[in-house]
Amino acid sequence: MNEALNRILSKNPAEPDDESVPRIGRSMGRMRLMTGRRLIGRLAIQSAAPGLELSHLDVLDAVRRAQPDSEVTVGMIAEMLRIDPSRASRVVADMVGRNVLRREASQADARRIVVVITEVGQGLLAEIVAQKLAIISEIVSDWPEEDVDRFAILFERFIGGYEAVFQSRDKDTPG
Template sequence: MNEAMTKTLSNNPVDPNGESVQRIGRSMARMRLMTGRRLIGRLAIQSAAPGLELSHLDVLDAVRRAQPTGEVTVGMIAEMLRIDPSRASRVVAEMVGRNVLRREASQADARRIVVVITEAGQALLAEILAQKLAIISEIISDWPEQDVERFAALFERFIGGYEAVFLSRDKDTPG
């Protein structure tokens, strides 16, 4: 067992067969199913951009996440989404046709084409985020503010721990 895992386990010995851990596991399974069905994304698309597909949203989000690190190429999008480059190229072309993305020459190498989000794409991202937050707000609308604050803190803590355990055990992650 690695040092981080040992430290985590020794600080808080929780019975993995305890009822609370079992409940968390069952809830995670339910959430995975809903996430797998992309329920929030589908609802957001229905409200914000009917006719858009989840793959369009995935590409738009990949460009949004990658842009701060530098220029975004179709190959980078394909790698991020783990899809075939030809599929990424088709989806980017559809998004260019919708004026959500545009292709332009790289500033670093004019022979290379990069993908950027247009103003319409930024507006679409903002609307989809607003829809997502509205759905979350609806889910917790009858919760006391104290519960919302506590859940937010605990959920952030849980996800941070989840990421840490994953990174400590993932053989493909350097480190």
């Protein structure tokens, strides 16, 4: 076992019963199916931005995640989303046409074109986040507040452990 996993496990010394880990595994399988169908994203689009596709949200989210650290190019978007650069370029062009993204000259190298989120795009991101949070709130609406608080802590810890195990075992992930 790796160090990160040991640290995570040592935070809660209680041993799960024989059925707990398989239950988590089954729930993860169900969640993977729902995540694969992109249910929350689809519902958010229906509510906040009819006419957009999931690929639009993916590009917008990629730009949002990358923008604080660096200037975002179409090539970077393609790499982040693991899609063909021509596909990324088409989606970006469509989003520029919708005034969600804007192309501009790089501040570091005027020969390079970068992609930035417009005010319309920022508003769209805020609305999508609000829709996602509303859906999550609806899911836990009949839970006691203590359960919601505890679940948030445990789920965050579980995802952190999941990431740590993946990164320690994935040969393609820089460690």
